[in-house]
Amino acid sequence: MNIGIVCYPTYGGSGVVATELGKGLASRGHKIHFITYRQPTRLNSFQQNVFYHEVGVKDYPLFEFTPYDTALASKLVDVVKHEKLDLLHVHYAIPHAAVAFMAKQILNSQGINIPVVTTLHGTDITLVGSHPAFAPVVEFSINNSDGVTAVSDSLKKDTLEFFNIENEIQVIHNFIDLSRFKKTDKDHFKKAIAPNGEKILSHVSNFRKVKRVQDVLQIFNKVQKQIPAKLLMIGDGPERQGLEQLCRELNVCSDVRFLGKQDAIEELLAISDLFIMPSESESFGLAALEAMACEVPVVSSNAGGIPELNLHNETGFLADVGDVNTMAKHALELLKNEDMHQRFRKQAFAQAEKFDIQNILPKYEAYYQSILKTMLV
């Protein structure tokens, strides 16, 4: 198939999923056209069957807000026509689903019927999408997509709760490339971070409020009071400054490393003993899946779709949002008990295997085929 993929090119789950999906489909012989305003972060090397079309946004002094939506719609019309695409797959409803709808109407007026599949990722429904500033457009574009997928049962449920949805929503979970995310021997690296055999806790996110990064520090502080430990904070975002302040207040700065945005996350996960995800809301928790694939158990909140991934008392532990005492207690239970820790490592990996990209790609292919079939009727 000849497929157009629209996504946010930045660091962040939806862009990662869209890019890895495109690369995976390309390796199975499909032609994949990424249509984004910048080269996606994970699209960083040449690959057969992968094409990149940049959305050029024209600036003009009149525009206080550059009309990216209009530029994207025009680009979609252009790419669909000239590359003869079979299907458009847009990731993150805002504004991509609405823009795809507009492009579809323009193409329709020219005798071209392009199917649009929208994948809902999380905040496009929960935090942002349900806001009155966006809700009517989000609801309309979900109902007017030819196919809609959500990355977890929980997100599907939220979508049906927040909006008046008449369309079917198919759940296709997030996935992982196990050939990249795996436990590797990085002992020299581990020694550099934890020279005295300290336990290594890690957290990866975009440091937005929804991630509750302060809770990560609170949990680490409690853990560190009982066992020697180091904390790796990977990523960057608006909460970073406040976090550094909290580090000082808790007097843990010398044991916390802020590593910023990292490309080789798997190397940092390979030396981690525990992953912390205390999010307020999380449709799935791709970062936790990446940790589990590297055999790192997860202590997390029970928000949204996290329980579909992190199994309580098996691959890690779950606790209510904000309950840092319970999360710290579970972290200590695991880190103090070597047998349990090893068992949880294996169980975390076994659970991650269920989300192997090789199992998920055929689901998307079958879904695309089913949408194309309905278009022929």
Ligand code: GMT
């Ligand atoms: O978590 C973020 O803030 C990034 C966000 C995104 O849209 O890029 O991630 C969302 O999509 C990921 C991929 O489908 C999910 O694994 C994340 O759980 C989801 N984040 C939230 O729901 C907060």
